[in-house]
Amino acid sequence: MSGWSDTGKQPDEDEHQRFNRYLQQLADVCQEDEAEMVRVILRDPDEVMAQSAVARHLDRRAHQLLTDPGFGDWFHTMATEVGEQGFLGRRLYEWTLLRSIAVNAPWKPEDVLAASDWFQRTAVQILTSPTALRLLAGDGRTRRIRTAADRRLAEERR
Structure with missing residues (x-):
C-alpha cells in the first residue's frame, strides 16, 4: 500500500489524531487499496472511533456512487470488510435501500x-x-x- 501507514505504527497518537488521520487516508485512498485500508482501520484498538471513521467514509463513497453502476461491486467489497452485523453492516444495507429508491429499483x-x-x-x-x-x-x-x-x-x- 502506498501513501498511508498501518494502525499501530504511531502508538503515541491519541484517538482524535488517529481519527483525523484515518479520515484523510480514506479520502485519499485509491479504489484498489480501499478495502485493505478499511480492514486495517477496523483493527484499531478503539473500536468506536475506528467504526466512526469507516462510517463517514462509507457515507461519502456510497453517496458518490449512489446511481453509479459500480455501486454493487463496491457494496459487496465493503460488506466483506465490515461484516453484515452491527452498525456498519446496517449502514451499508441502508445505503442499498437508498440506492434502490434512487434508481427506481424495487423497494x-x-x-x-x-x-x-x-x-x-x-x-x-x-x-x-x-x-x-x-x-x-x-x-x-x-x-x-x-x-x-x-x-x-x-x-x-x-
Missing part, C-alpha cells in the same frame, strides 16, 4: 419505515422519489422527518 415501504432515523433523514435530503417522500411525510418516525419530507414534496412539485 418495500415497510423497509423504509423500519430504517433508522439517520436513513429517513438522509432519504429526505437526497431522494426525489415522490412515493418515498410521501411515505416519509405521512409515516416518518419523527415530526422533523415528516415536516422535511413535506417540504421536499412541495419543492419537487415546483
Whole structure:
C-alpha cells in the first residue's frame, strides 16, 4: 500500500489524531487499496472511533456512487470488510435501500419505515422519489422527518 501507514505504527497518537488521520487516508485512498485500508482501520484498538471513521467514509463513497453502476461491486467489497452485523453492516444495507429508491429499483415501504432515523433523514435530503417522500411525510418516525419530507414534496412539485 502506498501513501498511508498501518494502525499501530504511531502508538503515541491519541484517538482524535488517529481519527483525523484515518479520515484523510480514506479520502485519499485509491479504489484498489480501499478495502485493505478499511480492514486495517477496523483493527484499531478503539473500536468506536475506528467504526466512526469507516462510517463517514462509507457515507461519502456510497453517496458518490449512489446511481453509479459500480455501486454493487463496491457494496459487496465493503460488506466483506465490515461484516453484515452491527452498525456498519446496517449502514451499508441502508445505503442499498437508498440506492434502490434512487434508481427506481424495487423497494418495500415497510423497509423504509423500519430504517433508522439517520436513513429517513438522509432519504429526505437526497431522494426525489415522490412515493418515498410521501411515505416519509405521512409515516416518518419523527415530526422533523415528516415536516422535511413535506417540504421536499412541495419543492419537487415546483
